[in-house]
Amino acid sequence: MLATLERLEIQESAEELAAQILQSDIAEEYRRCLYRLKSDKGTQLKIQEFSKMKELYEEVQRFGRYHPDYKRVMKEIRELKRDMDMDENVASFRRAEKDLQSLLDEVSVLIGRSVSENVKVPTGNPFFDSGSACGGGCGSGGSCGCS
Template sequence: MLATLERLEIQESAEELAAQILQSEVAEEYRRCLYKLKTDEDTQRKVREFNKMKELYEEVQRFGRYHPDYKRVMMDVRHLKRDMDMDENVANFRRAENDLQDLLDQVSVLIGRSVSENVKVPTGNPFFDSGSACGGGCGSGGSCGCS
């Protein structure tokens, strides 16, 4: 029975933490930027154009340099990607997305280290991974020994 009560307390604490994260300024900024990204017509036009060209790019990649439109598609996809990346709403969204990911990484590291310094918390961020035994965000194909 004690284990069940302890698990319920842990679950409650986790739900409180999740609610706090959802109510944080970082999460609010993420939602605001996502809304602007989804509702701005010019931004959505750029995203649609890029996605359409990306499909053509994938088709051209199957044949490589031998495809008759290879050069044109390669130049167009780069131009449209740059255009989309330079859009203010896209840039703001990516910044907000990274800020939210950083917050989640910090929380994960705090929780993991509160259990033990040896708990491996793969964050994908070298700043956080430097203190763990993993050291590389576990993206090293298991060579870190954490798998």
């Protein structure tokens, strides 16, 4: 019975934590930036153009320099990527996405370390992974050797 009550308390605490994260300023900014990214027609046009060119780029990559459109495609993909990356909506979304990921990484590390200092938490962030023997590679299917 005690284990069941303890698990219910942990579940409730996890749900409260998730609700707090969803109500945070960082999550709200992420949702605002995502909305602006999805609703701006100019931004969406840049993303669509880049996606189309990316398909052509992947085909050209199969043949490398020997593809007849290699130079043109390589030049255009770089220009479209730069144009898309310089779009204010894309840039602000990426900043908000990075901030939200950092918050989630911090929470994951705090939870993991509250259980044990030896718990490995793959964050993908070297700042948080410094205390972990795996170096953040745990998400790679065990290729990091920490399993």
